[in-house]
Amino acid sequence: MIRFVALLLFLALASSSDAAPAAPGFKVKLMDGKATLDSRDLIGKKILVLRFQASYCKACTKEAPALGRLFEKYRSQEVELVAIHVQDTAPAARAFVRKYKATYPVALDPRLTIGNTFGFKGTPYTVVIDRRGEMVAQIHGASAVSRLPRILDELLKETPPPSS
Numbered sequence: 001m002i003r004f005v006a007l008l009l010f011l012a013l014a015s016s017s018d019a020a021p022a023a024p025g026f027k028v029k030l031m032d033g034k035a036t037l038d039s040r041d042l043i044g045k046k047i048l049v050l051r052f053q054a055s056y057c058k059a060c061t062k063e064a065p066a067l068g069r070l071f072e073k074y075r076s077q078e079v080e081l082v083a084i085h086v087q088d089t090a091p092a093a094r095a096f097v098r099k100y101k102a103t104y105p106v107a108l109d110p111r112l113t114i115g116n117t118f119g120f121k122g123t124p125y126t127v128v129i130d131r132r133g134e135m136v137a138q139i140h141g142a143s144a145v146s147r148l149p150r151i152l153d154e155l156l157k158e159t160p161p162p163s164s
Contacts, residue, residue, distance in 0.1 A: 020134035023048075023127070024117040028084065028107040031093060037105065042080060043133040047155050049081040049148065050127040052115050055092040057123040059142035064100035066145040071104040074152055078131075082107060086115045086123060130155055 027038045042048050051067060053060035071081045083106045085093040090108060097106055109115050118127050119138060126144035128137035128151055137151050 020130070020136045023129040023133055023135045026114050026117065028082075028109070028114060030082075031090070031097070031106045031108060035105070037080075037082060037107065039129070039133075042129075044131055046078045046080045047131060047152065048129040049079065049152070050118065050129070051081065051083045051144070052086050052109070052118070052120055052123060052125040052127075053083055054085055054088045054123045055096040056088070060124045061096070061100070063124065063142060063145045064096070064102065068100065068102055068104065070145060070148055073149075077152075077156055079152055079156075081105075084109045084114060086110070086112055086120065128152070128155070130158075 023039065025038075025040045027036060029036050039048060055061075067081075067083070074081070081104045083102065083104055085096070085106060086109045088096075088108065088110060093106060093108055096102070112120060115125070118125075118135075121140060124142060124144060126137070126139040126148070127135055128139075128148070130136045136155065137147075139147060
């Protein structure tokens with residue numbers, strides 16, 4: 001009986017791991033028309049920040065300059081930031097990119113094909129995926145840009161860049 005209880009306790013502890021949920025894999029063509037991003041290519045190499053936004057989203061337009069600065073700060077530190085315009089048109093997304101001088105990669109997800117796999121419930125929505133391919137943060141609303149530096153700095157400390 002004691003062995004049985006010990007086994008149950010062991011199984012309960014083993015199943016309560018702190019691992020974050022695995023991020024769904026996806027592939028998306030970037031609006032520059034030249035590149036395709038395959039999330040599976042980044043696992044083990046980079047931290048991925050997905051920013052689901054739209055040209056009609058007031059919070060997205062307000063945070064666009066800060067998101068650009070964030071991208072510039074972390075781009076050399078093995079962090080990939082991609083803005084995915086949801087339920088948006090290509091002309092509207094291009095106008096957004098021009099108006100806010102977005103230097104980060106931008107893709108379209110007009111039918112929420114990608115967004116829905118990540119639990120999208122409205123713009124802005126930000127997902128952080130660590131180098132292991134786990135979703136370590138899901139931020140609904142406009143607080144992402146202010147919260148991302150702390151999250152990214154912690155991830156960069158925990159998971160050193162792969163040796164070349």
